[in-house]
Amino acid sequence: MNAELSSLPGRARIHAALGDPARLAIVDALTLGDASPGEIAGTLKMPTNLVAHHVKVLTDAGLVTRGRSEGDRRRTYLRLRPEALATLNPPPLAGVGRVVFVCTHNSARSQLAAALWSDRTHSATASAGTRPARRVHPRAVAVARRHGLDLDPTGTAQVADVARDDDLLIAVCDNAHEELTGPIRPRLHWSVPDPVRVDTDAAFEAAFTDLADRVDRLTPAVARQPPGHGSCRRPDHDPERTHR
Structure with a gap:
């Protein structure tokens, strides 16, 4: 170009x-x-x-x-x-090894975003929380299943244990964006309202729709990686394939 x-x-x-x-x-x-x-x-x-x-x-x-x-x-x-x-589209984001989504409890928004990213791109992804809950919220599991996606109800993780230097870290909640500083600083911020606060199926559907739209907009902007980088590892041998 x-x-x-x-x-x-x-x-x-x-x-x-x-x-x-x-x-x-x-x-x-x-x-x-x-x-x-x-x-x-x-x-x-x-x-x-x-x-x-x-x-x-x-x-x-x-x-x-x-x-x-x-x-x-x-x-x-x-x-x-x-x-x-x-050229009217934003320039691609180069040097992205993996996309990692972060929210506070890693129980809803980050889980759904990672599941959507995996479904849309078939590439390596993970999710994590600044203060992870013990389990994924049941309504998050349910909304994912309604849209043909699977979430591991027990698969939450701490962001410090998940983030790597070449990750594209995306905070999908305001608290995580404002809490994370230093080497674990999100590169992008998606201000998605917390569906857990409302705790209705409609709130989780709204969050899912918001995240799906943002994932679809981001997908073309992530530069394609060379073979053997990040996403080309066999999923059945990749512990980070789980949407944490």
Whole structure:
């Protein structure tokens, strides 16, 4: 990917270029196929001089390129650069060996987040607590099962016993985020309300939905690791495969 496009100034130019409805319409028109400026003007019912202005802005931002027709050499075709649109997403998180979710008691949110991560990515994960409970909350076990996931009711752990240097540590509750300092400092914080305080099925479902949405957003941002790193160990020989 072009480093200039993926820089903050480059990404800002792309966002600015897409901030005009007419330019966004041109990008939409070019998403599935190439077109000449005249064809764009006809499709969008836009004056050709206005199309020329917007195309220049999109070209300067790195979103669109021009190419001469191999037939009628007087004609120009516009082509969208999908890699430029890809830069609108946050850059990937590099150097992630494993994703570890942390909450206070390791009895609900962190357990559900680890189960979701394992289900979505099939990669190494773990969960832990700053003050782990003896057991996973029964409603957490139940909501996981309703969504086809399994939790070990006795599988809680202390974060100091679980965290490793190359882990991506994510605090899924405010208390854990604020308690952890020094070498065990979360890299990300998800402020997910504690369902245990309400202690209803609806509260646990809401927490599950919130975590599932956040996991799905994070998944593309975690850089793919080389073979043999972290997630490629055989699950049946990996004691950290359990969602602690």
